[in-house]
Amino acid sequence: MILSFLMGVVVLASNYLVQFPIKHFGLEQILTYGAFSYPIAFLITDLANRSYGKLAARKIVYIGFAIGVSFTLIFSTNFADLISLRIAIGSGTAFLIAQLLDVQIFDKLRKREWFIAPLTSSLIGSSVDTFLFFSISFYSTGIPWVTLAFGDLAVKVFVALTMLVPFRYLLKTFKPV
Secondary structure, three states: OOOHHHHHHHHHHHHHHOEEEEOOOOOOOOEEHHHOOOOOOHHHHHHHHHOOOOHHHHHHHHHHHHHHHHHHHHHHOOOOOOHHHHHHHHHHHHHHHHHHHHHHHHHHOOOOOOOOHHHHHHHHHHHHHHHHHHHHHOOOOOHHHHHHHHHHHHHHHHHHHHOOHHHHHOOOOOOOO
């Protein structure tokens, strides 16, 4: 339940932060703050998968999905604003598909070197998540969603690489199945 709650908080924070472009260094058309928080969801899923197995990781995804979408609707959605609603729908759709894909890929690669499964599953899941989220949320809105998606994905790749450090460290505290 703790991992599911953390997953929901990550989704809520990311859905809120994606509404704010980074206005420094000319990144306004390329990057939002949500790109930095969302990859933590893949760390949670991968640790759950490694420690408790594929079925438990899926449960965490489903519960995290329910919590994240509920939190987003309650705390971050302006029902009078179409983009806000599209963000909630895009987030839920992208999250569920990408996280379940992450669980499946991780499970298939779990017996290889310790870093192969989390890195590969996170990179593929992040790519799917990014395309689905940005296209559902911002297509035909006038928001430069394609450049934002590429900027977002670049950060997710960087964070996926960075998340290998806590993943490796936390492996020592969790017993793999």
